[in-house]
Amino acid sequence: MLYFIFALIIGSFLNVLIHRIPRGESIVFPPSHCPLCAHRLGVGDLIPVLSYIFLRGRCRYCHHRINPRYVVVEVLTALLTLGWAAKFQPDLSGVVHLVFLYLLLVIGFIDLEHQIIPNSLVLPAAVLFLLYRLYQGQLLEAFLGSLLPGGFLFAIALFYPQGMGMGDAKLMAVAGALLGWEKTVAAIFIGSCSGTVLLLPLLCLKKINRKTPVPFGPFLASALILVVLESKVMAFLFRWCEYTFLSF
Numbered sequence: 001m002l003y004f005i006f007a008l009i010i011g012s013f014l015n016v017l018i019h020r021i022p023r024g025e026s027i028v029f030p031p032s033h034c035p036l037c038a039h040r041l042g043v044g045d046l047i048p049v050l051s052y053i054f055l056r057g058r059c060r061y062c063h064h065r066i067n068p069r070y071v072v073v074e075v076l077t078a079l080l081t082l083g084w085a086a087k088f089q090p091d092l093s094g095v096v097h098l099v100f101l102y103l104l105l106v107i108g109f110i111d112l113e114h115q116i117i118p119n120s121l122v123l124p125a126a127v128l129f130l131l132y133r134l135y136q137g138q139l140l141e142a143f144l145g146s147l148l149p150g151g152f153l154f155a156i157a158l159f160y161p162q163g164m165g166m167g168d169a170k171l172m173a174v175a176g177a178l179l180g181w182e183k184t185v186a187a188i189f190i191g192s193c194s195g196t197v198l199l200l201p202l203l204c205l206k207k208i209n210r211k212t213p214v215p216f217g218p219f220l221a222s223a224l225i226l227v228v229l230e231s232k233v234m235a236f237l238f239r240w241c242e243y244t245f246l247s248f
């Protein structure tokens with residue numbers, strides 16, 4: 001229960017990151033406000049999930065619809081935290097992996113909306129993971145772990161930039177530093193397969209065409225979450241929620 005409340009609060013913070021980082025806004029200032037009418041939000045507007053339900057998904061001041069992403073991210077953060085608590089202890093390794101899971105959620109949603117994976121998220125993660133592996137005395141393993149998956153995607157991004165961005169390659173290099181190359185390559189495989197399985201029906205139904213830019217980041221992020229938690233249910237839920245959000 002304590003984890004659940006903690007997760008809802010973190011979820012609100014992740015929403016702030018998802019909204020503000022790609023727009024180059026400060027994370028701390030200004031305080032939370034409605035993105036449409038800029039009215040500053042009070043405590044009653046900021047209760048995770050409940051505010052959204054009570055306000056029926058609309059801003060209290062300008063009555064515009066609130067992006068359903070806010071509530072989706074809050075619920076996903078709670079699910080991720082519960083999945084994490086089932087597998088990890090709240091020790092150093094656990095905390096580093098929890099930060100990674102939250103980061104993947106933020107990156108997945110930013111890439112879905114803006115087709116970018118910001119360096120301002122990937123670089124601090126790289127530093128954190130390398131310091132953590134150094135502390136464990138596994139710095140060499142960390143470098144080797146990022147070399148194969150990072151290099152592989154880097155090569156694809158170089159020769160086939162429509163299908164793969166440099167951001168994807170950087171993300172997987174950073175993931176490899178923490179998880180090792182085996183799990184990271186598995187995540188690339190799962191991400192590619194799930195991407196194909198989910199996009200083929202959309203292609204057939206002509207909801208998208210071959211030229212529609214489809215970010216690969218959300219698939220990679222979901223696959224990494226699956227690999228970290230080793231839970232099929234979690235990754236399925238995550239992807240399902242993403243595509244519910246995408247269809248709005």
Ligand SMILES: [Zn+2]
Binds near residue numbers: 034036059060063064
């Ligand atoms: Zn408003």
